[in-house]
Amino acid sequence: MSLGYARCVMVSCFSQILVWRIGTSESRNNAARHFIWMATLTYFVGATAAQRLGDAHEYGEKAKCRPGRRCDTDIDQYNNRKARIFVSSSWNRSQMTYWNNRGLLIQYLHKIGNWLYDQNHLAR
Structure with a gap:
């Protein structure tokens, strides 16, 4: 699978979302950031490429988990x-x-991500 130069640049820009501070709690920040990031990637590059990028982002993190605790x-x-x-x-x-046609896709996904978090549809 090759995204090509333009899509790689776009993915890189959207990946900066992961460093945003979005809400008031670390749990909300993490859930909303991942939701916005993955929804944006899925929208622009497709579910398969988005999943691969998400898996690559999480690669090796399991090894850092403590036994008996929920892993981030x-x-x-x-x-x-x-x-x-x-x-x-x-x-x-x-x-x-x-x-997206109005230049407000990220703001829309921010609103949806926070609503999903409040409704307990995103993991904390």
Whole structure:
């Protein structure tokens, strides 16, 4: 799979979302960042490429987990999956196109990510 130069640049820009501070709690920040990042990647490069990029981001993190405790990488992978599922809905995708055409896609996904977090649809 090759994304090509232009898509690699785009993916790199969207990946900067991971360093944003979005909400008031670290849990909310992590969940919303992963949701926004993965939804954006899925929208622009497709679910398969987005999953591969997400898996590469989490590569080796399992080794850092403490036995008997929930691993942060499992939470991240769960939220990444939720984002890819979100984009797979034709209605959600049409909403993303609407907001993207107005230059407001990231703001829209920020709102949705926070709502999903509040409704306990994203892992904490």
